[in-house]
Amino acid sequence: MKDIRKNWLLYLMFLPVAVYFVVFAYIPMGGVVMAFESYSRQGGMFLSEWVGFDNFHYFFASGKAWLVTRNTMVYNVMFLGCYTLFSIVAAVFLSEIRRKSFKKLSQTLMFLPYFISWVTVSAFVYNFLNYEYGIVNKLLHYMDVQALDIYSNTSYWYFLLPFLYVWKWVGYGSILYLAAIVGIDQEIYEAATIDGATRLQRITRITLPLLKPTMIILLLLGLGRIMRGEFDMFYQLIGNNGLLMDATDIIDTLAFRSLMGSADFGMASSVGLYQSVLTLIIILTANWLVRRYDREQALF
Amino acid sequence: MIRKTKSPFTMLALIALIALLLAACSSNNSSNTPASSKVSEEPSASASASPSDVSKETAAADTGNDNSEEVKLVGYLLGEAPKGMPDVMAALNEKLKKDINATLEINYIGWGDIAAKYPLILASGEDVDFVFTADWNFYVPEANKGSFKELTQDMFQKYMPKYAAKQDPAAYKAAQVNGKQYMIPTTTPDRKVGVIVLRKDVMEKAGLTNPTKISELGPYFAEIKKDYPNMIPLNLDSQYDLPAPFGALVQEKFAYAGAPLDSGDPSGVGNYTDQEDATGKILSITDEPVQGAFKYAAGIMKQWYDAGYVNKNPYSNKIRSKDNFCDGKSGVAFGNSIDIQATLSSCKDKNIDTYIMPVLSPTGHAPSNSWLNNGVAIAASSKHLERAMEALDLIMENQDYVFNAYYGIEGKNYVLTADDKLALPDGVTAADNTYPPDAAGFWFVDKDYFKPSASWTDSYIELNNKIKDFLQPIPYLGFTFNTDNVKTEIANLKNVSTQYFMPLAIGAVKDVDKQFDSLNSKMKAAGVDKVKTELETQASAFLAAKG
Numbered sequence: 138m139k140d141i142r143k144n145w146l147l148y149l150m151f152l153p154v155a156v157y158f159v160v161f162a163y164i165p166m167g168g169v170v171m172a173f174e175s176y177s178r179q180g181g182m183f184l185s186e187w188v189g190f191d192n193f194h195y196f197f198a199s200g201k202a203w204l205v206t207r208n209t210m211v212y213n214v215m216f217l218g219c220y221t222l223f224s225i226v227a228a229v230f231l232s233e234i235r236r237k238s239f240k241k242l243s244q245t246l247m248f249l250p251y252f253i254s255w256v257t258v259s260a261f262v263y264n265f266l267n268y269e270y271g272i273v274n275k276l277l278h279y280m281d282v283q284a285l286d287i288y289s290n291t292s293y294w295y296f297l298l299p300f301l302y303v304w305k306w307v308g309y310g311s312i313l314y315l316a317a318i319v320g321i322d323q324e325i326y327e328a329a330t331i332d333g334a335t336r337l338q339r340i341t342r343i344t345l346p347l348l349k350p351t352m353i354i355l356l357l358l359g360l361g362r363i364m365r366g367e368f369d370m371f372y373q374l375i376g377n378n379g380l381l382m383d384a385t386d387i388i389d390t391l392a393f394r395s396l397m398g399s400a401d402f403g404m405a406s407s408v409g410l411y412q413s414v415l416t417l418i419i420i421l422t423a424n425w426l427v428r429r430y431d432r433e434q435a436l437f
Numbered sequence: 438m439i440r441k442t443k444s445p446f447t448m449l450a451l452i453a454l455i456a457l458l459l460a461a462c463s464s465n466n467s468s469n470t471p472a473s474s475k476v477s478e479e480p481s482a483s484a485s486a487s488p489s490d491v492s493k494e495t496a497a498a499d500t501g502n503d504n505s506e507e508v509k510l511v512g513y514l515l516g517e518a519p520k521g522m523p524d525v526m527a528a529l530n531e532k533l534k535k536d537i538n539a540t541l542e543i544n545y546i547g548w549g550d551i552a553a554k555y556p557l558i559l560a561s562g563e564d565v566d567f568v569f570t571a572d573w574n575f576y577v578p579e580a581n582k583g584s585f586k587e588l589t590q591d592m593f594q595k596y597m598p599k600y601a602a603k604q605d606p607a608a609y610k611a612a613q614v615n616g617k618q619y620m621i622p623t624t625t626p627d628r629k630v631g632v633i634v635l636r637k638d639v640m641e642k643a644g645l646t647n648p649t650k651i652s653e654l655g656p657y658f659a660e661i662k663k664d665y666p667n668m669i670p671l672n673l674d675s676q677y678d679l680p681a682p683f684g685a686l687v688q689e690k691f692a693y694a695g696a697p698l699d700s701g702d703p704s705g706v707g708n709y710t711d712q713e714d715a716t717g718k719i720l721s722i723t724d725e726p727v728q729g730a731f732k733y734a735a736g737i738m739k740q741w742y743d744a745g746y747v748n749k750n751p752y753s754n755k756i757r758s759k760d761n762f763c764d765g766k767s768g769v770a771f772g773n774s775i776d777i778q779a780t781l782s783s784c785k786d787k788n789i790d791t792y793i794m795p796v797l798s799p800t801g802h803a804p805s806n807s808w809l810n811n812g813v814a815i816a817a818s819s820k821h822l823e824r825a826m827e828a829l830d831l832i833m834e835n836q837d838y839v840f841n842a843y844y845g846i847e848g849k850n851y852v853l854t855a856d857d858k859l860a861l862p863d864g865v866t867a868a869d870n871t872y873p874p875d876a877a878g879f880w881f882v883d884k885d886y887f888k889p890s891a892s893w894t895d896s897y898i899e900l901n902n903k904i905k906d907f908l909q910p911i912p913y914l915g916f917t918f919n920t921d922n923v924k925t926e927i928a929n930l931k932n933v934s935t936q937y938f939m940p941l942a943i944g945a946v947k948d949v950d951k952q953f954d955s956l957n958s959k960m961k962a963a964g965v966d967k968v969k970t971e972l973e974t975q976a977s978a979f980l981a982a983k984g
Contacts, residue, residue: 198964
């Protein structure tokens with residue numbers, strides 16, 4: 138109480154954030170009960186018939202529970218890894234560019250995909266890659282190379298999906314890391330330069346080690362989303378393509394596909410709850426590992 | 438240390454806040470339910486009150502309902518608004534305002550979003566009075582969930598007198614879910630058959646004169662592949678066309694139809710019936726004739742796919758073949774005898790001669806459509822049940838309204854010729870008509886008011902004349918499958934079907950027999966037998982009730 142009175146301004150500044158999380162994160166948690174109910178309009182969220190774990194049955198009976206859980210995790214780990222790597226590389230490169238106009242230009246161009254929705258991306262990916270009149274196949278035809286049937290072969294997508302993900306997000310990530318780099322004390326670099334450190338040495342010995350805290354925090358935050366598949370992306374790019382499904386089906390698309398016809402809120406929430414529980418376990422584990430290794434860097 | 442004393446307090450405050458808000462939510466919820474049930478009771482209360490003041494005859498004349506308060510009705514239809522929609526709505530609203538002191542706003546749910554958006558609109562408690570519904574469009578599942586208001590005979594008599602006079606009593610029965618009716622089904626079930634449209638110029642070159650079956654079209658596709666580099670013989674879209682050629686091939690072997698057996702995805706449940714089998718035996722995919730016919734169809738599709746006759750990725754293609762047929766991008770157009778009209782007339786404008794091939798069973802028949810094929814339901818959250826029903830009575834059964842809603846504005850979107858045919862006004866072509874017939878989604882209006890169109894091609898007129906001979910009532914006319922008890926299985930079957938059946942249907946498989954085996958075993962695992970048992974129970978109860 139005393140603390141509040143003393144730092145009231147800080148608390149006031151915190152208030153909007155608190156309200157935001159209460160309204161959009163804590164209150165909706167009440168909806169978890171729907172996972173255990175047979176939802177009806179009359180009963181609504183809290184008074185529908187209680188059915189226990191029946192709603193979970195479908196997900197595990199689908200025979201794909203393990204497959205999609207694995208896909209979701211593998212893709213997200215891959216995404217997170219590529220995203221972090223390329224964001225850091227891009228941020229370091231950007232920070233080394235001396236010419237301002239070029240720096241701004243490349244930053245803008247890298248950031249641009251962030252604003253394009255997956256719906257649009259899927260439309261032009263389709264026009265690039267479709268078998269009959271895709272640009273890629275037109276070019277290959279021109280060069281007398283066999284046309285590629287990308288939409289029926291899973292192997293291309295193991296590369297394409299992370300590529301598109303990085304393409305879309307790297308601009309955003311690089312800004313976060315760039316901000317951290319800008320925050321590094323310039324005197325350290327000056328001292329290193331005077332001591333005769335090369336540019337590469339300055340990057341590997343100064344920039345990267347000092348980026349580590351930022352990286353760990355961003356990774357931990359990223360892990361929080363690891364069980365949430367990038368639904369927009371998978372749904373727009375792959376859709377209901379049965380040929381690619383074993384390789385590209387994630388929890389979110391599976392649930393969406395099987396439940397969209399019946400629109401059963403109970404069954405859908407059960408999948409959401411499953412994801413949340415796994416996420417919680419993953420975050421706690423990751424944070425515990427980080428804490429063991431370096432207490433300072435852990436989130437909590 | 439200060440930290441420690443503070444945090445329990447904030448946590449407590451938070452919890453208190455959450456509890457308060459939750460309580461507010463739930464009390465809101467529970468107070469809502471009685472309120473909504475009150476609304477539905479009101480009409481019956483006033484129904485018993487008003488006839489005492491007003492005699493029945495005058496009640497029919499000016500409906501005898503209290504329309505003194507102006508209301509705005511909100512309706513949802515499927516598809517998208519035609520360009521001329523605002524003008525048409527203005528005209529419609531002028532009439533509605535005069536007749537029942539109401540105005541109407543129509544919103545659309547796009548074809549691609551139906552599955553996601555339709556339940557959402559009903560669930561959100563958003564301002565919505567009526568929605569399009571049909572046995573193929575979530576009628577039963579949504580009715581089960583209580584998304585629609587129950588409709589009683591009293592209401593129809595009182596608020597929809599013209600409709601009640603016209604409707605077949607059997608339609609009310611067909612619309613019942615668990616003994617209660619939630620839909621206002623159309624009074625005129627569609628008289629339509631599935632059709633495949635071909636180009637006469639290609640047919641000539643391919644040496645085809647009179648094809649009647651899709652399996653005869655091999656040379657036609659080969660000709661396209663050879664001489665029309667920009668045209669894909671079967672340019673299928675992800676929704677409608679994808680299973681269409683497969684379905685047409687299966688139809689050559691037995692009277693196959695997915696739809697009313699499963700009130701959602703036709704290929705989802707893995708249970709079928711021969712629609713010309715009077716006993717109505719439910720068949721699974723391993724029973725004959727289903728298995729043989731499916732393998733036959735899948736074999737041909739595979740040949741065609743391997744020969745490059747089918748577009749490689751229909752899953753990402755959102756343009757129906759009937760919409761790019763006249764642009765020379767698709768070799769055939771799939772549709773039904775009603776929605777294909779626009780395609781035919783725009784081809785006519787471009788001087789492309791068309792040939793229409795109806796999709797029929799081996800005996801040359803097609804199942805007649807149920808009343809539930811097109812209809813409207815009143816949303817459970819609607820506060821204007823009476824007025825919405827009155828408005829729908831006018832829109833569905835009053836000729837002025839029907840023309841207005843279906844054809845647009847006279848003189849602008851259509852004119853009537855001297856011989857009582859429908860034509861376009863001078864200077865308007867099919868392509869730039871801002872309100873093409875049928876496009877606005879008012880499919881539930883009384884089709885007996887419709888006029889033949891002056892732009893119909895000879896072959897279309899010929900087809901139209903034959904349709905009534907093609908159509909034949911099926912044993913399961915008006916049957917809807919209530920999937921409430923097997924929704925887990927249905928959800929999984931839908932999934933299996935997307936992954937294992939769809940590739941088979943477009944021919945994109947390495948080995949038809951192997952794919953069949955995996956489809957079978959996955960369906961078994963997903964519980965197809967349980968669904969079959971449930972379906973058999975409901976189906977035999979339906980047949981028994983019908984007598």
